[in-house]
Amino acid sequence: xxxxxxxxxxxxxxxxxxxxxxxxxxxxxxxxxxxxxxxxxxxxxxxxxxxxxxxxxxxxxxxxxxxxxxxxxxxxxxxxxxxxxxxxxxxxxxxxxxxxxxxxxxxxxxxxxxxxxxxxxxxxxxxxxxxxxxxxxxxxxxxxxxxxxxxxxxxxxxxxxxxxxxxxxxxxxxxxxxxxxxxxxxxxxxxxxxxxxxxxxxxxxxxxxxxxxxxxxxxxxxxxxxxxxxxxxxxxxxxxxxxxxxxxxxxxxxxxxxxxxxxxxxxxxxxxxxxxxxxxxxxxxxxxxxxxxxxxxxxxxxxxxxxxxxxxxxxxxxxxxxxxxx
Amino acid sequence: xxxxxxxxxxxxxxxxxxxxxxxxxxxxxxxxxxxxxxxxxxxxxxxxxxxxxxxxxxxxxxxxxxxxxxxxxxxxxxxxxxxxxxxxxxxxxxxxxxxxxxxxxxxxxxxxxxxxxxxxxxxxxxxxxxxxxxxxxxxxxxxxxxxxxxxxxxxxxxxxxxxxxxxxxxxxxxxxxxxxxxxxxxxxxxxxxxxxxxxxxxxxxxxxxxxxxxxxxxxxxxxxxxxxxxxxxxxxxxxxxxxxxxxxxxxxxxxxxxxxxxxxxxxxxxxxxxxxxxxxxxxxxxxxxxxxxxxxxxxxxxxxxxxxxxxxxxxxxxxxxxxxxxxxxxx
Ligand SMILES: Nc1ncnc2c1ncn2[C@@H]1O[C@H](COP(=O)(O)OP(=O)(O)OP(=O)(O)O)[C@@H](O)[C@H]1O
Ligand SMILES: Nc1ncnc2c1ncn2[C@@H]1O[C@H](COP(=O)(O)OP(=O)(O)O)[C@@H](O)[C@H]1O
Ligand code: SF4
Ligand code: SF4
Ligand SMILES: [Mg+2]
Ligand SMILES: [Mg+2]
Numbered sequence: 001x002x003x004x005x006x007x008x009x010x011x012x013x014x015x016x017x018x019x020x021x022x023x024x025x026x027x028x029x030x031x032x033x034x035x036x037x038x039x040x041x042x043x044x045x046x047x048x049x050x051x052x053x054x055x056x057x058x059x060x061x062x063x064x065x066x067x068x069x070x071x072x073x074x075x076x077x078x079x080x081x082x083x084x085x086x087x088x089x090x091x092x093x094x095x096x097x098x099x100x101x102x103x104x105x106x107x108x109x110x111x112x113x114x115x116x117x118x119x120x121x122x123x124x125x126x127x128x129x130x131x132x133x134x135x136x137x138x139x140x141x142x143x144x145x146x147x148x149x150x151x152x153x154x155x156x157x158x159x160x161x162x163x164x165x166x167x168x169x170x171x172x173x174x175x176x177x178x179x180x181x182x183x184x185x186x187x188x189x190x191x192x193x194x195x196x197x198x199x200x201x202x203x204x205x206x207x208x209x210x211x212x213x214x215x216x217x218x219x220x221x222x223x224x225x226x227x228x229x230x231x232x233x234x235x236x237x238x239x240x241x242x243x244x245x246x247x248x249x250x251x252x253x254x255x256x257x258x259x260x261x262x263x264x265x266x267x268x269x270x271x272x273x274x275x276x277x278x279x280x281x282x283x284x285x286x287x288x289x290x291x292x293x294x295x296x297x298x299x300x301x302x303x304x305x306x307x308x309x310x311x312x313x314x315x316x317x318x319x320x321x322x323x324x325x326x
Numbered sequence: 327x328x329x330x331x332x333x334x335x336x337x338x339x340x341x342x343x344x345x346x347x348x349x350x351x352x353x354x355x356x357x358x359x360x361x362x363x364x365x366x367x368x369x370x371x372x373x374x375x376x377x378x379x380x381x382x383x384x385x386x387x388x389x390x391x392x393x394x395x396x397x398x399x400x401x402x403x404x405x406x407x408x409x410x411x412x413x414x415x416x417x418x419x420x421x422x423x424x425x426x427x428x429x430x431x432x433x434x435x436x437x438x439x440x441x442x443x444x445x446x447x448x449x450x451x452x453x454x455x456x457x458x459x460x461x462x463x464x465x466x467x468x469x470x471x472x473x474x475x476x477x478x479x480x481x482x483x484x485x486x487x488x489x490x491x492x493x494x495x496x497x498x499x500x501x502x503x504x505x506x507x508x509x510x511x512x513x514x515x516x517x518x519x520x521x522x523x524x525x526x527x528x529x530x531x532x533x534x535x536x537x538x539x540x541x542x543x544x545x546x547x548x549x550x551x552x553x554x555x556x557x558x559x560x561x562x563x564x565x566x567x568x569x570x571x572x573x574x575x576x577x578x579x580x581x582x583x584x585x586x587x588x589x590x591x592x593x594x595x596x597x598x599x600x601x602x603x604x605x606x607x608x609x610x611x612x613x614x615x616x617x618x619x620x621x622x623x624x625x626x627x628x629x630x631x632x633x634x635x636x637x638x639x640x641x642x643x644x645x646x647x648x649x650x651x652x653x654x655x656x657x
């Protein structure tokens with residue numbers, strides 16, 4: 001069997017926070033990503049969901065090489081890439097692109113669209129200068145923007161159009177994989193729908209794989225083939241989309257899904273919700289045992305105090321002692 | 327008698343790009359204890375509507391006008407600044423999307439809460455502190471006494487939002503204007519906050535105007551819904567009726583745009599083509615015209631008024647009858 005497009009093995013990314021020496025402060029370890037593993041096939045979309053601060057963006061940034069991993073491996077078509085030097089990594093950088101949540105912040109306001117879109121080609125010495133312009137115009141067309149607007153600046157476009165420019169830039173180097181970090185979160189629903197549809201269309205056309213980070217679970221259900229749920233730096237459940245949404249196994253996944261409001265008053269009013277107590281604990285000092293145990297409404301079903309003392313491993317599907325008990 | 331009656335509210339900003347009519351002739355009323363949802367794209371005038379009700383529009387550049395703004399039996403437009411201060415933050419209070427913009431980072435949580443009580447209810451410091459702690463407990467903040475001595479940055483986002491809600495409810499307002507109160511929060515925390523708002527509403531009979539762009543939140547919380555587009559009301563209806571049978575092409579498009587957690591999740595979403603208009607440069611006639619698939623020649627004449635459809639519904643669409651059958655095709 002051939003290797004998957006992307007494989008992540010036990011990835012860790014810890015940050016040292018606090019200033020040593022100053023005021024006698026102590027260096028603390030923040031475990032932003034703390035043992036994440038998954039695979040992603042060509043043309044496939046894997047969703048990555050979880051509450052704010054659970055490590056989704058850090059995971060993405062480590063994958064693309066913006067952060068060196070603390071430990072663990074990232075394999076691209078079977079080849080380990082996270083330990084490569086900046087230069088040796090170049091061909092892989094082309095193949096893995098990223099788009100961001102904030103279309104305002106991620107585009108340089110002083111660059112024209114033409115320069116934004118030809119820059120990656122220049123850096124990677126692809127195509128001749130004249131062809132680059134042409135390529136930029138094709139890209140604009142592919143994302144549904146008017147190719148004649150190539151000399152405009154980002155501020156001359158609306159938020160949704162700017163996100164399209166970000167997508168065109170990611171497409172410039174003909175990647176296999178695009179990591180989308182909350183690509184539609186900042187957009188109005190009507191515009192969000194346009195961009196979601198566009199991402200689907202481009203995936204089919206270019207056989208793209210997406211790692212799709214979002215906190216809107218309905219968008220994730222719409223766009224993903226499989227979904228991984230993160231909590232405090234770990235994947236607690238990973239499954240095929242319909243299995244995850246129709247039959248969530250991990251108590252956290254269940255709570256997360258039940259918290260999503262349905263855009264239908266009849267459903268929404270009669271519905272029983274699992275309302276979680278409290279906030280997500282700090283990744284500086286994650287709870288012992290199962291990290292979810294202080295908020296878990298199902299821990300009473302597990303015998304003894306396992307939940308507070310023994311960390312459940314991610315089995316075939318979810319990381320919960322209930323999974324192994326039954 | 328409604329607790330709030332707004333007739334022909336207009337707010338314009340005189341900027342150097344021209345005049346922006348952020349709210350252009352909005353009328354509605356609010357009954358005691360009800361929740362009115364206010365939805366629409368960003369820039370459609372939701373926040374400005376609420377700020378105008380609170381008397382918080384900066385002037386210049388803002389100019390606020392209305393035929394009537396009645397709160398109970400008082401005319402808000404006729405009140406003196408001092409009388410208005412007595413209403414604002416007391417009988418009508420507002421909570422915002424970003425707690426950091428309305429909480430003072432330099433004051434402890436306790437100080438900010440007690441200040442409100444000392445000003446509006448003339449309580450002594452000690453009484454105020456007791457009420458403040460009770461207010462925090464009401465919104466589900468553990469160890470309220472200790473939290474009173476903390477600063478906003480020492481709290482998590484969800485906790486800050488709860489502090490702000492506590493502050494908004496401290497004087498048991500008759501009307502709470504909640505502007506995207508949960509937009510910045512995770513769904514699990516959002517669920518806590520929404521539940522809390524409903525509980526407090528039941529206890530105190532507060533009427534709520536809930537501004538949000540999340541149609542799921544609107545569905546769960548609102549009795550009635552106002553849909554805004556480009557500074558005007560596009561449609562108003564009971565929540566169930568609006569979601570079942572939208573009578574304005576914009577509402578229809580909005581509902582089609584939302585991805586669902588269940589049902590057919592593979593089909594393309596029905597997006598609305600184009601983007602929201604520039605308020606300083608609106609098209610003639612109906613502002614939704616460039617994005618509307620029902621548009622006819624007569625739509626270009628003038629902005630359509632809000633037509634009464636009976637049953638507490640109205641729609642500002644000339645072709646509203648063509649929308650009758652859901653299969654009529656918004657696309
Ligand atoms: N450069 C950094 N230095 C120190 N801590 C960091 C750094 N980047 C992220 N963190 C911390 O790592 C944790 C995970 O952050 P991350 O941005 O990955 O979360 P996220 O899941 O993307 O959240 P959101 O949904 O809010 O985007 C957080 O506690 C965050 O404060
Ligand atoms: N202080 C201000 N000066 C000029 N324009 C403003 C001001 N406040 C709001 N606006 C404009 O009024 C319009 C409506 O804004 P707002 O009510 O905030 O929209 P939303 O529906 O997203 O809450 C927007 O075009 C906005 O730019
Ligand atoms: S291991 Fe225990 S605490 Fe953790 S999710 Fe399962 S039941 Fe809950
Ligand atoms: S009035 Fe005309 S343009 Fe406006 S929403 Fe109705 S059909 Fe569309
Ligand atoms: Mg993030
Ligand atoms: Mg607003």
